[in-house]
Amino acid sequence: xxxxxxxxxxxxxxxxxxxxxxxxxxxxxxxxxxxxxxxxxxxxxxxxxxxxxxxxxxxxxxxxxxxxxxxxxxxxxxxxxxxxxxxxxxxxxxxxxxxxxxxxxxxxxxxxxxxxxxxxxxxxxxxxxxxxxxxxxxxxxxxxxxxxxxxxxxxxxxxxxxxxxxxxxxxxxxxxxxxxxxxxxxxxxxxxxxxxxxxxxxxxxxxxxxxxxxxxxxxxxxxxxxxxxxxxxxxxxxxxxxxxxxxxxxxxxxxxxxxxxxxxxxxxxxxxxxxxxxxxxxxxxxxxxxx
Numbered sequence: 083x084x085x086x087x088x089x090x091x092x093x094x095x096x097x098x099x100x101x102x103x104x105x106x107x108x109x110x111x112x113x114x115x116x117x118x119x120x121x122x123x124x125x126x127x128x129x130x131x132x133x134x135x136x137x138x139x140x141x142x143x144x145x146x147x148x149x150x151x152x153x154x155x156x157x158x159x160x161x162x163x164x165x166x167x168x169x170x171x172x173x174x175x176x177x178x179x180x181x182x183x184x185x186x187x188x189x190x191x192x193x194x195x196x197x198x199x200x201x202x203x204x205x206x207x208x209x210x211x212x213x214x215x216x217x218x219x220x221x222x223x224x225x226x227x228x229x230x231x232x233x234x235x236x237x238x239x240x241x242x243x244x245x246x247x248x249x250x251x252x253x254x255x256x257x258x259x260x261x262x263x264x265x266x267x268x269x270x271x272x273x274x275x276x277x278x279x280x281x282x283x284x285x286x287x288x289x290x291x292x293x294x295x296x297x298x299x300x301x302x303x304x305x306x307x308x309x310x311x312x313x314x315x316x317x318x319x320x321x322x323x324x325x326x327x328x329x330x331x332x333x334x335x336x337x338x339x340x341x342x343x344x345x346x347x348x349x350x351x352x353x354x355x356x357x358x359x360x361x362x363x364x365x366x367x368x369x370x371x372x373x
Contacts, residue, residue, distance in 0.1 A: 103132045103184045103208075103373060104174075106167055110189030110213075111139055112159070113302030117295040118287045126368050132184075137166045139305070141298040155304035160197045167198065171205060184373070186210040188364065189335065190218075193309065196347050200317040209324040209348070210371065212364045213335040216347075218312060219254040220339040222263075226252070228276050228333055229267035241266050256306040276333055277361040287365065317347060324348045325372060329359040 105127055109116040116136035127134040138144065140155075140162050151158060171181035185206045187195035192214035199206055215221035226249050233242035245266040248259055267273060278284035291297055326344065328337045337355060344351060359366040 101131065104170070104182065105132050105134050105184045105186055105210075105373065106170065107134065107136045108163055108185070108187040108191035108194055109137065109139060110187075110191050110215075111302060112156075112190055112305035113139070113141075113298045114291070115139055115141065115144070115295050118290040121290055122283075122286060122365060123368070127373065130373055132373055135166075135170055137163050139298075139301065141301045143296055143298050143301075144294045152304045152308070154308055155301065156193075156306075156309035159305055160194045163194050164198055164201055167202060167205065181205055182207045184208040184210060186212070186364075187214070188212045189215045189361065192216050192344075193218075193312070196315055196317055196320070199320045199322055203320075203322065206322055209320075209322050210373070211324060211326045211344075212371075213329060213332055213361045214326060214340055214344060215335050216312060217339050217343045219252065220336070221334055222260065223249060223252055224334050224336065224339075225273075226263050226267055229270045229273060232270040232272050232276075233266070236271060238269055241269050254311055256303075256309070260306075261303065278366070279329075279331060279358060279360050280366050283362075283365055287362070312343065315347070319349045320347050321349050323350045324352065326351055326353045327363055327371060328353070328355050329361055329363040329366075330355050330357045332360045332363070334361050 107116055107119055107123070109119065115138040117138070120136050124134045124136070139159050167183060170183075174181040183202075183206050185195055185198060185208070187209070189212070192211050193216065195209060195211065199209060226245055230242050230246045230249070233239075233245065245263055248263045248266075251259060252263065274284065274288075275281065326341075328335060328340070337353070341351075341353060354370075356363045356367045356370050364371055
């Protein structure tokens, strides 16, 4: 009997080890960081027996963070994420372990994930994309359209009309018109309510974006202004298995706008629409994400 119990223990322990993953999370934004995920998402991932590591986009707000050039902020953010993964792997190699990564990217960070999948195909074994905003022009315009109505509802009729007049001329490039549009949208106090179904969870999320982890609008503009056009990413088709999750009620990242451009880069897409949630589905439906 004791021998049978030992065999069962070894088999289940071995199976558990095989199932454990090393998950690297890339925060969305740009201008954001992973501090809320470290507090709210990490405990759940670790309960599943996975390791979780959270990258922060470079920002001048965070003491000791790497400096970056305003003109090359997008490229340097991608390089920062690559260094983060490489350091994690070197630490594993030093302990005699293999390094295989599940890369999880939220919203805008799909743009970094594409580059990383191209650069690290032997390390990144799986991709999880949450509300990917690869089609950046339409994602931006969705934000602006929401803001037109929201500004009007809040009584900012002049700002609403000015923003509505800008939308038809919007291109992908982060030009002066787009900067002006974002500045107008920022006057809409209720903008981020549209990103969340669970407003209590939204408040918890924002409670961690304080002090050195505050939203970095200067960093956001630098990353967006320095990124290449999406159709100019010099990558081959990515064959890494890729799970994609959209929130059914998300008004920003719409499947009908995002799936076609995603298929241009990712050849092994497994697409899921999560009922009843918005842009932060990995918080609102944690158990629906198949890690």
